[in-house]
Amino acid sequence: MSRKERVYKIGEEEALRQKQIIEELSSSFQGKGLSYFIQTFGCQMNVRDSEKLVGILEKLGFSLAVKEKEADFIIYNTCCVRENAEQKVFGRLGSLKSYKEKNPHIKIAICGCMMQQENVLKEIKQKYRHVDLVFGTFNLYKFPELLQTHLETNQMVIDIWKEHQEIVEDLPSIRKDTFKAGVNIMYGCNNFCSYCIVPYVRGRERSRLPEEILAEVQRLVADGVKEIMLLGQNVNSYGKTLEQDYSFPDLLKDLTHIEGLERIRFMTSHPKDLSDELIKVMKESNKICRHLHLPVQAGSTKILKAMNRKYTKEHYLNLVKKIRSAMPNISLTTDIIVGFPGEHENEFQETLDLVQQVKFDGAFTFLYSKRTGTPGATMEDQIPEEKAKKHFNELLSILDSIVYENNLEKKEEILQILVEEANQENQTILTGRSDTNHLVHFAGDSSLVGKIVPVKITDAKPYYLIGELIV
Numbered sequence: 001m002s003r004k005e006r007v008y009k010i011g012e013e014e015a016l017r018q019k020q021i022i023e024e025l026s027s028s029f030q031g032k033g034l035s036y037f038i039q040t041f042g043c044q045m046n047v048r049d050s051e052k053l054v055g056i057l058e059k060l061g062f063s064l065a066v067k068e069k070e071a072d073f074i075i076y077n078t079c080c081v082r083e084n085a086e087q088k089v090f091g092r093l094g095s096l097k098s099y100k101e102k103n104p105h106i107k108i109a110i111c112g113c114m115m116q117q118e119n120v121l122k123e124i125k126q127k128y129r130h131v132d133l134v135f136g137t138f139n140l141y142k143f144p145e146l147l148q149t150h151l152e153t154n155q156m157v158i159d160i161w162k163e164h165q166e167i168v169e170d171l172p173s174i175r176k177d178t179f180k181a182g183v184n185i186m187y188g189c190n191n192f193c194s195y196c197i198v199p200y201v202r203g204r205e206r207s208r209l210p211e212e213i214l215a216e217v218q219r220l221v222a223d224g225v226k227e228i229m230l231l232g233q234n235v236n237s238y239g240k241t242l243e244q245d246y247s248f249p250d251l252l253k254d255l256t257h258i259e260g261l262e263r264i265r266f267m268t269s270h271p272k273d274l275s276d277e278l279i280k281v282m283k284e285s286n287k288i289c290r291h292l293h294l295p296v297q298a299g300s301t302k303i304l305k306a307m308n309r310k311y312t313k314e315h316y317l318n319l320v321k322k323i324r325s326a327m328p329n330i331s332l333t334t335d336i337i338v339g340f341p342g343e344h345e346n347e348f349q350e351t352l353d354l355v356q357q358v359k360f361d362g363a364f365t366f367l368y369s370k371r372t373g374t375p376g377a378t379m380e381d382q383i384p385e386e387k388a389k390k391h392f393n394e395l396l397s398i399l400d401s402i403v404y405e406n407n408l409e410k411k412e413e414i415l416q417i418l419v420e421e422a423n424q425e426n427q428t429i430l431t432g433r434s435d436t437n438h439l440v441h442f443a444g445d446s447s448l449v450g451k452i453v454p455v456k457i458t459d460a461k462p463y464y465l466i467g468e469l470i471v
């Protein structure tokens with residue numbers, strides 16, 4: 001047995017062990033009307049991790065609480081990409097102190113990327129002694145075991161791993177929606193962009209076995225899922241850590257053959273690894289959504305180099321050209337960081353130029369936030385906050401008008417919409433997404449939630465479209 005096969009085998013055994021612990025523990029929780037509250041910060045990876053935690057909690061006998069401060073089990077699944085998100089978590093933890101004093105039986109757990117940082121751990125140990133469980137990104141699957149240890153010892157249990165060991169899947173998991181689901185295809189990242197802490201807190205890249213991913217998707221489809229979102233920090237390098245010769249386009253091709261699966265999305269794509277083969281596979285399949293989230297981060301090649309992104313402005317623009325000539329109706333969205341060290345007026349103008357050339361359909365914009373432990377944090381030529389904010393607002397206003405203009409062009413088009421929800425106050429207003437990932441509101445019956453229906457676009461707003469159901 002090779003080392004990799006051993007790693008996957010240990011993963012299976014671990015999953016079994018955790019399931020046994022869940023069974024043992026559930027007798028102490030079932031039937032007591034206990035509830036949980038979970039707050040997820042950060043990206044899709046964390047959302048998926050939280051689904052796993054919820055799955056475990058529900059198997060243990062907890063149900064969703066209406067309010068945080070009515071719950072018997074509170075979990076914060078944290079993100080460390082931005083400093084203010086971290087402050088928010090500490091603030092919330094602080095406010096739980098008196099709730100726990102009044103209700104000593106409640107359990108508080110904190111997990112996710114923030115926990116992988118030593119300074120955070122130190123602060124929790126010193127100031128937040130009311131927390132019961134602390135675990136990180138590599139051992140989330142051990143949640144049942146850590147809870148068991150806590151129940152046995154009544155002590156704060158801290159278990160943080162510095163790196164991944166086995167890939168443990170097949171634990172209970174509860175999906176937020178019945179008709180769509182996220183599927184992890186890989187974990188970690190090897191890129192070390194100089195502003196990003198992910199490679200330090202989520203470890204090196206490792207891909208799940210294709211047969212496990214395919215089996216998971218088949219199970220989801222049998223369970224009513226129509227749309228899957230394949231998740232990874234850099235899906236385009238999926239397969240590089242596998243023993244067999246198998247790439248992300250191979251995985252996509254195999255997934256398109258699953259009967260009953262109607263839509264495939266994926267994120268995130270790194271521009272340096274997006275291959276011609278991927279464009280070809282996307283073009284040839286009508287199941288792979290016509291939407292690509294392709295983070296550019298900056299328009300200046302000099303800044304891209306400092307960010308360690310390993311592509312140039314020209315490379316990105318060429319890539320967009322290739323993608324659009326293969327799939328003219330594709331929608332492109334991106335991430336942009338404003339205020340990276342060295343980004344003065346000229347460099348910022350390059351970003352504006354790129355944005356105007358590409359005409360994105362949407363963008364997540366971020367003010368550069370120094371993350372301790374990343375190379376960016378110690379770089380010279382840090383940009384004063386005021387200047388970065390001014391650029392940020394300028395970029396936002398340009399992006400807003402580009403996105404609005406793109407939306408206006410959708411008028412009169414008929415889009416296939418996966419209906420996601422009915423408005424809580426007015427159940428006859430439905431919201432869904434096109435395969436281009438446009439958000440569309442239209443009138444219809446709430447029984448359509450979970451179905452894909454044709455909708456004619458009648459109006460466009462800056463952030464969404466309005467349509468009419470075609471019957």
Ligand code: SF4
Binds near residue numbers: 191197
């Ligand atoms: S590709 Fe870069 S930005 Fe994305 S997770 Fe990896 S290091 Fe971070």
